[in-house]
Amino acid sequence: MRQREIMNNVFEAKPIPVVPLRGGTVFPGVTTTVSIGRRTSLAAVHAAIERGGDLLVVVQRDAEVETPGFDDLFPVGILATARDMLRTPVGIQMLVELHRRVQLTGIDGNDPFLIGRYEELAEEDAIDEELKVETIAYLEKYIELVGETNQQIMTMTRASRTTGELADYVAGLISLPFDVEIALLSDLNGRSRLEKILEHLRQEVRIADIRSKIQSDAHQGAEKAQRDFMLREQMKAIRKELGDDDEDAPEDLRSKIENAGMPEKVLERALSELKRLEYQGQQSAEASVIRTYLEWLTELPWTNETEDNFDIGHVRQVLDADHFGLEDVKERIVEYVAVRKLAGKDMKGAIINLNGPPGVGKTSIATSVARAVGREMVRISLGGVRDEAEIRGHRRTYIGAIPGRIIRALRDAKTRNPVIVLDEIDKVGTDWRGDPASALLEVLDPEQNHSFTDHYLEVPFDLSQVIFITTSNQLSTIPAALLDRMESITMPGYIEDEKLAIARQYLLKKQQEANGIGGLEVNIDDEALRGLIRYHTLEAGVRQLERNLGKVVRKLAVRVASGETGPFTVAEADVDEIMGPRKFTYGVIEEQDEIGLVTGLAVNAYGGNTLPIEVSLSEGNGRITLTGSLGDVMQESAQAALTYARSNARSLGLEPAIFDKVNVHIHVPDGATPKDGPSAGIAMATAIISAFTRRPVRRDVAMTGEVTLRGKVLPIGGLKSKTIAAHRAGIKTVLLPKDNAKDIPELPERIRQDLELIPVGHLDEVIAVALLEPVGPVMKVGDEKAAEPIVMPPPVTNGNAGERIGRIN
16 A cells, blocks of 8 residues: 655755664654664764754664664654753663654665665645544543543644644554554554544553453452451351351251261361361352362262172073173173172272174163163263363362263262263364373273272262273274273174064064054064165164164054054065165175176274275386275285285296386275275285286185285284175175184174185185186287276176275274
């Protein structure tokens, strides 16, 4: 914005001594004093006085620069006349008369002082009485609020003729930010300057008003507190004279404290706080805080506990009645009850983590555990919790402070040995308010939780008799130190037969009750249930299956409301009519054996899945392309697989030079879903070798395993979830690492019967099983067919039409 105008060809640039100011500025139209500290500035003032007094006052951009140059100075300065030099206790002061704004055009020298040249500026000014009156009024109010009233100053302001003169005079009176001062100095329009001054005065008056109000309120509050204190003391004296000075509240609290069964140290703390309450009185500001604290102490179950049911048969019966399968979890609970029955209260509470996909029954089985052993159950959802105080509580110094969720759960349970379910522990967050996962370390450590201290209570509470059951969808997001404190049990999901039994024995009855037809006989054919499972759900658990059953039952409820009485039978055709078009396919593998197309296996937080891996070759220079949203680890697996193929080219019947003549493109479909992990290594290596040797891959074979540069097959995780996915897709043979053979007995019996599980230790064994005889000659250097890309037909949907994978284990 151009606000000033240099009048060229009217005034010539004139050399003059220059005095630079640091950290502030001055304005024309007044006579004032300026502190002189630098040797060069002192010399400039002396020279100016000897030559008649004229000098140029300018402002430095950076106060730290000791010897400024032209670029270090703001271009607009003030032509002034130095009248005298004064020595004061605070230093040398220059008495100077400030005339008008001029333009600094250059610096001619700096020894022994700065000599500059300037040109005159033409300023625009006006007479605006209304603006002047408003500014003077705000200035008077401002001076009154800050307590610096001076009649002489106000007389001078009223004597200003133009808006520019008034703006410059007021700017020199009030405290302004440095950038505002520079803007006012550079502004050649008097009205504009005065409007800026007025706006600043308005703001300062508002701030001063608020400050004055705060001080007044504080003074009134102090007077009221003193008055209330005097009245309370008089009331005490009056009650004493009347013989009515007993207050029931402290005595009631004392009785509750004595009957709460607190440990000795906690009892001492409670009585100490009660004494403070009695001393301060019920009307004091802190009385409610102390009273709330004591009420929390008295409401906690220090000695109350429920009697465990040690009947092993009853425990098994309850667990089997509520859940189908899940033998690992049930067996662990039975073990706990048996050991508790023998060891008594010397045994500490169990800390169990149930890890698995959504919908497999992690939270519901925790409820069954509480019912089986006869304990109270409290559920705490940790999903999205980011504040450490949610676990440990807030300190009492904060307004509205309360204990953390653990102590609140014990208060709600009214027993010191409940079952506490910490749901979604893998979704605990971290931010500037603290790390809740770290706070859980003490809660879930059997060696520490016997003296858990909440920040609000500030006294220890014994959590050693509590059964903690945590749930999670994945272990990778749980801190290692926290995971180490828990016994983790994996719940990978259900196979079709298990889902069928769960639907018939549990879910159908539950949905009948929920939809008002619990008393009617409803029979759903096995084929109809299998149709629901195969063609309308794609999940490791049974949550979507339950929703689909609810849809079927609601259709029956409409018929009942219309007058039908049943019984009802639902066939497969009825399911297709109710559910509409099939969303998924089942048991469909590739239509034919393909070159360069291998079926891998993957697992993520939602269960297992198949993972087609495609390899295409084209003429080029040996470049490798990886697509499909592959993570770093998966890309490294592809590089390792290709390196193995190159290093073993001759044993595969290939010429090593072929790899420098062909571009390799590896693609994993479902490109929008991120994928990572090392277990696709043997699948990638098999696809690459198939493409180069032109040996088709068996379409009924799936494989999983990490591969090394020497072709060794390393173990992987999630075998149960992967074999379930292979079984669902109609795969007949699964190749798995030899080190995972020990996990085969833990697979469902139906999986072991229907799948041929072949442990392999080297890639040669994989190739021998997965690859068929070549359909053409292997690729060679100079082979014209090498330039033709091997086109892969799009893979047939294999029953896994949803997201394939988030991470490959």
